[in-house]
Amino acid sequence: MSLSDFLGFLHSQLRVTLPEPITRFTNQTIIVTGANSGIGLAAARQLVSLDAGRVILAVRSLERGEAAVRDIAASTGRAGVAEAWELDLARYASVEAFARRVIAELPRVDVLLANAGLYHFAFERAEDDETTITVNVVSHMLLALLLLPRMRETAARHRAGRPAMTQFPERRSPNIFADLADEGKARMQERYFVSKLIQLLTAREFASELTKSTKPGQVITSVINPGFVATDIMRHAGLAFQIYQAVLRRITARTPEEGGWTLVHAAEGAEETHGQYLDDCKVGKPSAFVLSPEGEATQKQLWRELLDKLEKIHPGIAQNI
Template sequence: MDSIKLHLKMMFNLPPGFLTSFLSSQLRPLPAPSGDFTGKTVIVTGANVGLGREAARHFVRLGASKVILACRNTEKAEAAKDDIVFSAPGSVGRVEVWPVDLGSFESVRQFCKRANDTLERLDVVVENAAVAIGTFTLQEGYETTITTNVISTFLMAFMLLPKMRETAVRYNTNPHLSFVGSDAHYFARFAERSEPNVFESFKHEKGMSEDRYNTSKLLVIMLALELAIQQRQKQQQVVINALNPGFCRSDLFRHAPFPLNILIWLGLWILGRTAEMGSRTLVHAASTGPEMHGKYLDSCKPWDPSPYVLSEEGKQMQKKLYAELKEILEGIEPGVTAQSA
């Protein structure tokens, strides 16, 4: 057992006590979603499969008047829509498929423009879509994992925040913006932290490793928490949080290389949550009260993010990353960070 732990620590950079904490969280029973979303409009990215699809199914069951499946693969999304409608009598007309490709900034811009121009209200945005690949490819000038999981994810968040704030005032409610993270952020090596400009370093193949997904999720959590801090200072009514759904059986790990894919498969077979069970964490994060603003949630409970995030170095890096991100987003959509302030 000790040799296995040592091997895992070397492969995943596991912090002290992580395995015990992970098992405690992973084996914890999760409550079935019971929030009331009657009359609300919900967007779930990456909702054609896995956690996103099951979360969308729950939102429909809990009364949402419009649930938008925001997906790159519209064929799979239409199949998911049909499946959700079939399982929820009376839901015809409440589920829509909207195309969006997080590998394209223009696609995200057009999606958000459509939402801002056509939706009467926007109560929930669950940023669930993500990729995990081990080979270096570029999209929009940045490594694909960073473009998809981080930059486009926050471009969407910044562009939709004005509509969510408008909803808060008009309907006297607290819309929710929830980012799906991962406990993989606990063991991110994040070698790029020493670079003068962190995001610039993601434009080059040097440093690309199997740690990139872990690093992307670390960035998601740090940026989500900083966004929440900035919004709190402006006394906004949108609840912003980040969540960890746990170790779930999904298509996320389909690109994992050998022998990591074997270890993941075995782990999922032994400990993995079903997509439905994992999706409960997404719905929970979107139904919490204002007290969960700026929180990291693990398996439906507030939890501490990694020691690095909580460290003084991590706090300074969080501000640095936020400043760099805002500059990138302004280059994509001028004025977007001011509009979301």
């Protein structure tokens, strides 16, 4: 990170006061992945307080999910709004089963907050890829495309019309995902930031594909930077890094509640947030790389590779766009 990036980070963490969300989500059905802890749990609680009709906590442990449901009901006084549903983003079959359940049981899906995430320093595989890439990137886009038709229907019925933390050298590979799945070449210290950059690039391309589509129902998509938030996300990182982060956290981190505000802000989904990178609850500026011609070419390559991958997992899925 350059000095000016670091000063920008400190400014954002220490000087910016985030706006507490007030928009109400009356009657809306919202899915929050990884909602049993951290920012996802805080956002789910806020959505229940803001009058959402149903909030689905998509969690890999139903026990932790049910504990979150009870906690949300007790703290908001609104029982029966949050529900825990099983979703393990490390397994495509679980993503597909979750999506089937959504289509069968949720007549509307207003918002998908693809919040779950992993921060690992050890190389482990899940399905075809390294686990951070499977969970943070591939499975979330698989889920988004599987739910897109239901979200479009919902929109048609109910809606009136800078990650600069990695050099991402793997972008030069003719097959980026294959390169990232090669343990011998893996640079796990940067893997999390690579996964987040890929999320941003593929979400931008996804947004432009959605804009071009003539199907009815407008679905808005954006990528959120919640800032540095005091949660346990780094529990699988190396020990030295965890100590460094613990010190930085004491001085600069936002609370999970403030992190939740950034998700809830994105859930409001205005026209001007479509395809955007949201920083401090505003449309932010992605890094120079993302906006460069090379960034654009990488974005298109990643999108092609990801769509090929998703077609193999779930043939015909591209038709949903």
